[in-house]
Amino acid sequence: MGTFSIEGGHQLQGEITPQGAKNEALQILCAVLLTDKKITISNIPDIVDVNKLIDLLENLGVKIQKKGKGTYVFQADDVDLEYLQSEQFKIDGRGLRGSIMIVGPLLARFGKGYIPKPGGDKIGRRRLDTHFEGFIKLGAKFRYNKEDHFYGVEADKLTGTYMLLDEASVTGTANIVMASVMAEGVTTIYNAACEPYLQQLCTMLNNMGAKIGGIGSNLLTIEGVTELGGCEHTMLPDMIEIGSWIGLAAMTKSELTIKNVNWDMLGLIPNVFRKLGITVEKKGDDIFIPAHKDGYEIQNFIDGSILTISDAPWPGFTPDLLSIILVVATQARGEVLIHQKMFESRLFFVDKLIDMGAKIILCDPHRATVIGHDFKSTLKATTMTSPDIRAGVSLLIAALSAKGTSTIHNIEQIDRGYEDIDTRLKAIGAKIVRVS
Ligand SMILES: CC(=O)N[C@H]1[C@@H](OP(=O)(O)OP(=O)(O)OC[C@H]2O[C@@H](n3ccc(=O)[nH]c3=O)[C@H](O)[C@@H]2O)O[C@H](CO)[C@@H](O)[C@@H]1O
Numbered sequence: 545m546g547t548f549s550i551e552g553g554h555q556l557q558g559e560i561t562p563q564g565a566k567n568e569a570l571q572i573l574c575a576v577l578l579t580d581k582k583i584t585i586s587n588i589p590d591i592v593d594v595n596k597l598i599d600l601l602e603n604l605g606v607k608i609q610k611k612g613k614g615t616y617v618f619q620a621d622d623v624d625l626e627y628l629q630s631e632q633f634k635i636d637g638r639g640l641r642g643s644i645m646i647v648g649p650l651l652a653r654f655g656k657g658y659i660p661k662p663g664g665d666k667i668g669r670r671r672l673d674t675h676f677e678g679f680i681k682l683g684a685k686f687r688y689n690k691e692d693h694f695y696g697v698e699a700d701k702l703t704g705t706y707m708l709l710d711e712a713s714v715t716g717t718a719n720i721v722m723a724s725v726m727a728e729g730v731t732t733i734y735n736a737a738c739e740p741y742l743q744q745l746c747t748m749l750n751n752m753g754a755k756i757g758g759i760g761s762n763l764l765t766i767e768g769v770t771e772l773g774g775c776e777h778t779m780l781p782d783m784i785e786i787g788s789w790i791g792l793a794a795m796t797k798s799e800l801t802i803k804n805v806n807w808d809m810l811g812l813i814p815n816v817f818r819k820l821g822i823t824v825e826k827k828g829d830d831i832f833i834p835a836h837k838d839g840y841e842i843q844n845f846i847d848g849s850i851l852t853i854s855d856a857p858w859p860g861f862t863p864d865l866l867s868i869i870l871v872v873a874t875q876a877r878g879e880v881l882i883h884q885k886m887f888e889s890r891l892f893f894v895d896k897l898i899d900m901g902a903k904i905i906l907c908d909p910h911r912a913t914v915i916g917h918d919f920k921s922t923l924k925a926t927t928m929t930s931p932d933i934r935a936g937v938s939l940l941i942a943a944l945s946a947k948g949t950s951t952i953h954n955i956e957q958i959d960r961g962y963e964d965i966d967t968r969l970k971a972i973g974a975k976i977v978r979v980s
């Protein structure tokens with residue numbers, strides 16, 4: 545189990561460049577299975593989950609050439625479907641959540657796709673019904689082995705159809721889109737997720753020759769084509785990392801410039817931080833956060849009632865930033881209700897923040913009320929364990945603002961999604977050491 549030791553209470557300063565987006569990378573990498581032609585992808589983040597998926601693709605027979613930092617060429621011209629029956633595949637597939645998205649492309653191109661129950665954060669129930677209901681609608685036969693949680697779909701042919709998804713699942717939509725690009729006829733997906741990750745995936749698929757309309761909306765229309773070709777694609781900067789750095793700057797009263805953030809794709813993210821009273825300035829394509837010497841004050845709603853920040857499918861506020869919002873609120877002036885609607889076990893990490901002195905009432909598994917300290921009392925350093933990727937970074941931010949030296953165990957969770965985080969934080973003045 546890896547550990548960070550963090551000496552808190554230091555102001556940071558400088559520039560930080562976000563990595564390529566983790567959740568986009570996981571979709572895009574799976575899409576290379578849709579063609580036997582070469583696909584060049586740039587700005588791939590060097591993080592554990594993405595590297596695990598690259599290894600899985602390699603084990604599946606995809607040829608992979610590294611061209612430079614973050615740039616790879618993939619060619620799936622000799623896919624080894626036998627690997628899908630192997631014990632190694634069960635281990636690789638379980639290693640991350642994103643592996644689920646190999647199923648759609650495999651079904652589209654080879655008529656069969658399998659996956660063990662995928663991994664990812666343990667943040668509550670994470671069902672896969674939307675994915676498989678979509679494949680079934682396209683004409684696939686579904687089977688599920690309850691004993692070893694192994695899923696499978698097979699089809700001689702996929703046929704386009706209309707489907708109304710039961711929820712706007714992010715990976716579910718990506719999977720169904722990839723399954724339908726080569727189905728016969730037209731597929732219409734309503735209640736589709738439309739995160740920037742999906743917009744990027746659909747744009748890339750169109751560059752490969754697919755015919756997807758409605759990109760960016762919750763109604764996608766896909767005219768099936770017989771084959772797809774190669775393309776070049778560049779990942780967006782990771783909007784969740786960008787939000788993490790905004791929170792980090794505010795909570796440590798640091799002046800920080802976040803470089804090349806691709807403002808147009810950030811949706812509500814800057815505004816939600818502004819509601820906490822944080823100054824988020826647009827400077828060209830950078831975000832500038834001034835040092836909040838006098839703290840930051842949470843806004844109320846117009847009628848004077850307490851602000852609620854909750855998650856919703858895009859273009860709503862992403863659930864992946866609620867833990868960061870919560871930790872940043874612990875030092876704000878004022879109160880806020882955090883309502884995590886999607887996941888059932890993502891707020892339990894607040895116990896650690898309470899141990900550190902934060903004023904938080906966990907109302908139920910989905911809601912927490914935070915009463916900010918306005919920096920009148922600093923958090924106390926402590927020893928903690930990172931339960932999931934975003935809670936891990938939130939605890940890291942808390943530790944960087946706290947008095948004394950904190951220890952965070954299980955930092956593998958953080959490494960899953962944040963590239964070289966200790967080195968990058970040190971470069972802006974953080975006192976953080978990777979102990980093991
Ligand atoms: C690898 C990857 O891309 N992971 C992201 C992806 O996970 P993932 O695609 O696994 O998440 P889903 O979008 O399928 O759903 C997540 C959870 O939210 C619930 N749900 C979903 C949609 C909805 O309209 N209502 C609702 O309640 C689901 O039942 C599930 O419990 O999307 C999540 C939701 O943005 C993010 O937290 C994850 O970081």
Ligand SMILES: C=C(OP(=O)(O)O)C(=O)O
Binds near residue numbers: 566864
């Ligand atoms: C929940 C997340 O990731 P995953 O879906 O890979 O567990 C996340 O990125 O916040």
